[in-house]
Amino acid sequence: MQLSHRARAVAPFYAMEFGKQAAALEAEGHDVVKLSLGEPDSGAPPAVLEALRQVADGRPLPYTAALGLPALRAAIAAFYRTQHDVEIDPARIVVTAGASAALLLATAALVDAGDEVLMADPSYPCNRELVETFGGRVTLVPTTAETRFQLDDDAVRANWTERTTGVMIATPSNPTGTSIRPEDLAAICATARERGAWRIVDEIYLDLSDRDEQGRRPRSVLSIDPDAIVVNSFSKYFGMTGWRLGWCVVPEELVPVTERLAQNYFLCASAPAQAAALACFTPESLAVAEARRAEFAERRAVVLDGLARIGLPVPVPPDGAFYVYFDVTGTGLSSWQFCERALHEAHVALTPGRDFGVHTAESHVRLSYAASMDALHEGLARLGRFVSSLG
Numbered sequence: 009m010q011l012s013h014r015a016r017a018v019a020p021f022y023a024m025e026f027g028k029q030a031a032a033l034e035a036e037g038h039d040v041v042k043l044s045l046g047e048p049d050s051g052a053p054p055a056v057l058e059a060l061r062q063v064a065d066g067r068p069l070p071y072t073a074a075l076g077l078p079a080l081r082a083a084i085a086a087f088y089r090t091q092h093d094v095e096i097d098p099a100r101i102v103v104t105a106g107a108s109a110a111l112l113l114a115t116a117a118l119v120d121a122g123d124e125v126l127m128a129d130p131s132y133p134c135n136r137e138l139v140e141t142f143g144g145r146v147t148l149v150p151t152t153a154e155t156r157f158q159l160d161d162d163a164v165r166a167n168w169t170e171r172t173t174g175v176m177i178a179t180p181s182n183p184t185g186t187s188i189r190p191e192d193l194a195a196i197c198a199t200a201r202e203r204g205a206w207r208i209v210d211e212i213y214l215d216l217s218d219r220d221e222q223g224r225r226p227r228s229v230l231s232i233d234p235d236a237i238v239v240n241s242f243s244k245y246f247g248m249t250g251w252r253l254g255w256c257v258v259p260e261e262l263v264p265v266t267e268r269l270a271q272n273y274f275l276c277a278s279a280p281a282q283a284a285a286l287a288c289f290t291p292e293s294l295a296v297a298e299a300r301r302a303e304f305a306e307r308r309a310v311v312l313d314g315l316a317r318i319g320l321p322v323p324v325p326p327d328g329a330f331y332v333y334f335d336v337t338g339t340g341l342s343s344w345q346f347c348e349r350a351l352h353e354a355h356v357a358l359t360p361g362r363d364f365g366v367h368t369a370e371s372h373v374r375l376s377y378a379a380s381m382d383a384l385h386e387g388l389a390r391l392g393r394f395v396s397s398l399g
Contacts, residue, residue: 018137022363023374026347030357041379041387044357046182046330048247048378050300052284053293056248060284069279074270075263076103076255077282083289084255091215092228096257102266103255105277107212107241110256111138112273113266114237117258118206119144124171128159130333130364130372132182132210139176147172150367153323157181157333157368158188161195168203175200178210179229180217183364183374184333185326187217190227197233207236212254213329215245216301226328235259244329245297246288251281304330307377307384314388315375318395330378333361335371339398342370354394356387 023044030040051057063069075081078098085098104110111134119125121143127135129148136146149167151157159177175196179188188196193209200207209229217226229236241254254277258266270276287293308325311332315322320334336346343360350356361372377384 014141017140019133021133023359026351026357026359029351033351033355038355040351040355040357041383041390042357043375043377043379043383043387044359046244046376046378047249048244048300048330049380049383050247052246052248052251053288053296055287055290055293055296056246056284059287060280063280063283069283072103072276072279072282074267074276076101076277077279077286080282080286081255083286087289088228088230088257091225092231094228094230096230097260100257100260100263101255102258102263102270103253103277103282104270105254105274106243106252107210107239107254108134109252109270109274109277110239110241110254111135111208111210113269114208114239114256114258115139115142115144116269116273117262117265118174118208118237120173122171123173124169126159126164126167126172126175128157128177128181128365129367130157130181130183130361131176132178133363133365135176135178135210144173145171148365148367155192156186156189156324157184158186158192159196160189160192161199164196164199168199172203172205174206174208176208176210177229178213180213180326180328182213182329183331183359183361183372184324185213185329185331186324187226187328190232193229194232197229197236201233201235207233208239209233209236210239212239212241212244214240215297216304216330217328218305230257237262242285242288245301246285246293247297247300248281248285248288251278251285253277253281253285303381304377307379307381308332310381310384311375311377311388314384314392318388318392320391320395330376332375332377333368333372334375336373337371339395341398343368343373344370346373350391350394353397354390356390356394
């Protein structure tokens with residue numbers, strides 16, 4: 009069978025690969041602490057689970073419109089208004105089969121062969137694969153702890169070429185858990201807009217971010233750049249990973265384009281998931297999500313303290329996404345060697361920096377603190393013994 013060039017060229021998603029190895033060890037009877045995947049252990053809020061039980065009562069569940077249930081799109085718009093003080097026409101909201109499908113629609117709508125797209129290094133690996141699927145070329149811009157492992161305007165300008173057509177940003181970021189400084193985000197968006205380029209901003213971890221000293225939520229990019237394309241998800245803040253439900257906010261001119269693409273790529277997102285997700289926006293469910301956000305902050309403190317005790321430095325503490333990006337160069341191992349040995353010798357699953365780019369590929373490892381507090385304590389204890397055994 010002749011495979012496409014695309015199929016032959018696509019790189020593995022190493023977080024998932026290490027997850028497979030962890031599952032194989034578990035099948036052999038080993039107890040593995042899984043800190044490799046960004047999957048909250050909480051699940052959906054109780055009201056959402058009850059809503060799903062109600063909708064699964066035997067009633068017909070036909071396709072929804074490709075753009076999603078009107079009631080859900082209106083609820084998402086209201087969420088932006090009450091939580092982020094941003095007014096969005098529900099007509100600009102596209103409900104998708106997870107944030108991955110939202111990214112797929114956005115790149116399909118915007119990327120042509122030969123286009124160059126700027127991304128931070130490190131960054132989420134699937135974004136690179138999506139751009140390259142549509143013939144685009146990714147320019148990975150090295151970042152440092154000084155810029156919180158995020159792009160800044162100077163770096164964007166320095167790496168801009170006549171082929172650059174867009175910028176992809178995630179804030180907070182996977183794998184570092186860090187947010188871009190608001191002034192840097194505004195400057196980058198202004199630079200791209202002045203040059204006629206698009207901006208995709210992944211905000212799936214935005215509502216998990218720390219509040220400021222006045223208790224205010226972080227601002228969505230839409231408050232400073234109304235024409236940015238925003239990607240979001242029910243997976244992280246609401247804990248609904250396996251439901252595969254997300255959304256994107258697009259400029260008015262992109263609505264009919266994304267609708268046609270959605271019709272052809274996946275028809276619509278899951279009808280029962282959409283119906284149940286309406287219960288995410290009740291006061292009860294929002295209170296549950298906020299309580300879980302506070303718990304993630306407690307887990308972060310435990311992880312940062314534990315890694316410091318072990319001697320694994322974290323160059324930039326996270327302030328949003330439930331990831332810590334720590335430096336393993338002091339162990340004498342590459343990130344890949346560290347993760348393989350930690351998995352097979354200590355039975356702790358982590359993700360090597362190779363997943364996220366080139367610049368920190370061999371020096372850094374991602375740990376997800378989306379696992380339970382008990383799992384984090386046990387995983388840190390095992391890592392401590394493992395690092396001590398390295399001498």
